[in-house]
Amino acid sequence: MEVKERIENKGRQLPIYFIINPKAQNGGSLKLWRNLERVLYRQNLPFQARFTECPGHAAEITRHILSSESHTIVIVSIGGDGTLHEIINGAADFPHAIITNISAGSANDFSRGFNSPKNISELVSVLLDEKREPSLIDLGESSIGEKKVLFVNSLGMGLDAEVSNMVNRSIWKKYFNTVKLGKLIYILFFLRMLFSYRRPDILVNIDGVTSSYSKVWFVVAANQPFFGGGIKIAPKAVPDDGLLNMIIVHNISPLKLLLVFITVYWGGHLGIKNVESLSFSEATISSSQETAIQTDGEAAGNSHAKITVLKGKLNILPRKL
Numbered sequence: 001m002e003v004k005e006r007i008e009n010k011g012r013q014l015p016i017y018f019i020i021n022p023k024a025q026n027g028g029s030l031k032l033w034r035n036l037e038r039v040l041y042r043q044n045l046p047f048q049a050r051f052t053e054c055p056g057h058a059a060e061i062t063r064h065i066l067s068s069e070s071h072t073i074v075i076v077s078i079g080g081d082g083t084l085h086e087i088i089n090g091a092a093d094f095p096h097a098i099i100t101n102i103s104a105g106s107a108n109d110f111s112r113g114f115n116s117p118k119n120i121s122e123l124v125s126v127l128l129d130e131k132r133e134p135s136l137i138d139l140g141e142s143s144i145g146e147k148k149v150l151f152v153n154s155l156g157m158g159l160d161a162e163v164s165n166m167v168n169r170s171i172w173k174k175y176f177n178t179v180k181l182g183k184l185i186y187i188l189f190f191l192r193m194l195f196s197y198r199r200p201d202i203l204v205n206i207d208g209v210t211s212s213y214s215k216v217w218f219v220v221a222a223n224q225p226f227f228g229g230g231i232k233i234a235p236k237a238v239p240d241d242g243l244l245n246m247i248i249v250h251n252i253s254p255l256k257l258l259l260v261f262i263t264v265y266w267g268g269h270l271g272i273k274n275v276e277s278l279s280f281s282e283a284t285i286s287s288s289q290e291t292a293i294q295t296d297g298e299a300a301g302n303s304h305a306k307i308t309v310l311k312g313k314l315n316i317l318p319r320k321l
């Protein structure tokens with residue numbers, strides 16, 4: 001049964017739960033929540049709020065909320081892509097969940113890719129609109145070692161994962177977030193790694209066909225076009241087409257990689273030799289050496305991943321266009 005058919009209690013105010021990561025954007029999310037909370041009270045909009053206490057907690061809270069009721073529930077993420085990643089992993093097995101968010105992180109690629117409400121008033125107007133239909137999107141499922149992890153934006157293996165892991169571990173992230181320059185730190189770490197990164201060879205099997213790529217900068221399996229804080233790496237990725245889009249950048253010099261990241265702004269990178277763009281429903285990627293993997297910007301393991309698209313797996317509430 002398609003998820004959409006399970007949306008019940010249409011035409012009346014759905015229960016709304018906010019999950020707030022108070023540490024996202026170095027506390028910026030908490031400030032945003034305090035402003036939002038005031039507007040919700042003013043609008044007389046009933047809601048419940050839950051605060052995360054540690055990594056992984058958003059998934060746990062989501063499962064707990066969704067397993068306690070069988071009617072449709074709206075869950076609003078107040079945090080960044082990491083918080084959404086956890087909420088989506090918690091919600092995927094519950095067809096009565098509708099997810100939405102407001103950007104309160106540093107990269108915010110989910111908001112870009114899925115047209116999330118841009119500010120408090122857009123979010124509140126979406127939540128107040130009882131006739132608003134959710135949109136059904138695909139998710140990616142990955143098996144990495146013993147772990148199964150879902151992703152909503154993308155899975156990446158290689159330099160992108162190395163950079164996002166370094167950023168997440170870095171003490172500088174919070175300082176950059178404080179001055180609202182969270183995206184800049186990704187660029188700085190990327191430039192720092194550009195001439196030292198040891199590029200592995202990677203075997204890619206796409207829907208049963210195996211190809212070998214040498215000196216791979218990164219492989220990204222994308223559900224929507226953006227990664228790394230607004231870089232439109234996979235312009236052909238469509239979140240509801242039942243497919244994922246794989247971008248492989250291999251066998252080019254560091255300077256040419258810089259060119260890839262310049263041309264990415266108008267999609268010109270897809271015309272560069274050794275930048276591949278392929279649609280798929282099932283793939284495996286295996287690296288010749290230990291190579292980091294990220295899912296939605298969070299560290300997810302190393303070197304080998306099996307990736308499958310889960311068609312029409314999640315209901316989201318985008319902003320009104």
Ligand SMILES: Nc1ncnc2c1ncn2[C@@H]1O[C@H](COP(=O)(O)OP(=O)(O)OP(=O)(O)O)[C@@H](O)[C@H]1O
Nearest residue numbers: 024025052053054055080081082083105106107108
């Ligand atoms: N109470 C908490 N204390 C510490 N870490 C937390 C807490 N709640 C959640 N986390 C972790 O915080 C991390 C960062 O959150 P999130 O990604 O939402 O914000 P961000 O890093 O500012 O944004 P972005 O991912 O868009 O760059 C996540 O890995 C999440 O698991």
